Amino acid sequence: MQNEMRALAKTAPAPGLEMISAPVPEIRPDDVLIRVNKTGICGTDIHIWNWDDWAAGTVPVPLITGHEFAGEIVELGANVTGLFRGQRVSGEGHLIGTQSRQSRAGKFHLDPGTRGIGVNEQGAFAEYLRLPAFNVVPLPNEIDDEVGAILDPLGNAVHTALSFDLIGEDVLVTGAGPIGIMAAAVARNVGARHVVITDVNADRLALAAEVADVRPVNVAEEDLTQVISDLGMKEGFDIGLEMSGNQIALDQMVESLVMGGRIALLGIPPGKSPVDWSRIVFKAITIKGVYGREIFETWYKMIALLQNGLDVRRVITHRFPAADYRAGFDAMLSGKSGKVVLDWTAG
Numbered sequence: 001m002q003n004e005m006r007a008l009a010k011t012a013p014a015p016g017l018e019m020i021s022a023p024v025p026e027i028r029p030d031d032v033l034i035r036v037n038k039t040g041i042c043g044t045d046i047h048i049w050n051w052d053d054w055a056a057g058t059v060p061v062p063l064i065t066g067h068e069f070a071g072e073i074v075e076l077g078a079n080v081t082g083l084f085r086g087q088r089v090s091g092e093g094h095l096i097g098t099q100s101r102q103s104r105a106g107k108f109h110l111d112p113g114t115r116g117i118g119v120n121e122q123g124a125f126a127e128y129l130r131l132p133a134f135n136v137v138p139l140p141n142e143i144d145d146e147v148g149a150i151l152d153p154l155g156n157a158v159h160t161a162l163s164f165d166l167i168g169e170d171v172l173v174t175g176a177g178p179i180g181i182m183a184a185a186v187a188r189n190v191g192a193r194h195v196v197i198t199d200v201n202a203d204r205l206a207l208a209a210e211v212a213d214v215r216p217v218n219v220a221e222e223d224l225t226q227v228i229s230d231l232g233m234k235e236g237f238d239i240g241l242e243m244s245g246n247q248i249a250l251d252q253m254v255e256s257l258v259m260g261g262r263i264a265l266l267g268i269p270p271g272k273s274p275v276d277w278s279r280i281v282f283k284a285i286t287i288k289g290v291y292g293r294e295i296f297e298t299w300y301k302m303i304a305l306l307q308n309g310l311d312v313r314r315v316i317t318h319r320f321p322a323a324d325y326r327a328g329f330d331a332m333l334s335g336k337s338g339k340v341v342l343d344w345t346a347g
Contacts, residue, residue: 007126025130033075038149040068041340066125067093067118070148080133088139108295155293157182158302163264167191172237175244176204185212203336247273321346
């Protein structure tokens, strides 16, 4: 096997990334080495590309970035069992500890010592990735590498959408980015009655309508109250999935929910935001913060959903060879794309 690989790295504390030659990672006894075939560009990667305040305070330099991937195992550590060379896999990008109360209780996604590949540790924007065998998720034949490369964000969508029972419920999704669109698709797939998704980006609302059986609403042009009436919802939405990180969207969601409504909150607002807590209290609203994926229950559920009819492939709107990564980031930065996938097997 080759000793050097192509990798996309943050090489200086400044905007952009650079394609470099790096050593192929050496695995430890409990690791596997994965040949990466496809990777997805995430919103987190955009923060790192832009080198905003969060990235500057979080990401060590130099660092190979990226955390959404699919590939195949090419080497096994001495202690690894239950996996095999040539096996197609994706993986959980959150590297957990084992000593916290949450981790010892099996709530791995809540471990406070979690570190992220491509954020704190060497990542997946490369031809090879070292990953603890514990984090590996085998891919069934029904899920190809392209969809396998977006399981990480799909997991965010599934974790958020399945926070509450959706069967027969009316659901409002605020934020028509790729994760919001996939969350809306999940809600419809598992039996929600009406699913409405809001945004002010016409391109992404059009994509939402293409990907999922949902009612897109441009809140800059349509009155959400009228939409509620048109759909025959007497009191409003039962459940809200807040994916935008926009305070106005959250306020609108609170006003649009029934008494006793429930909100799953994945969107992260920039800085501190004013919240009308009295309105939330008097409407008896339940709010659940959502982080990452439940390890590994979310992975089990989303793979089962994909095997049984959930189709999110159309949320992938752009595909580029890894060498054309700048075009991939330009597509993401345009605000008009869905998911962008880089192919590491091309060129």
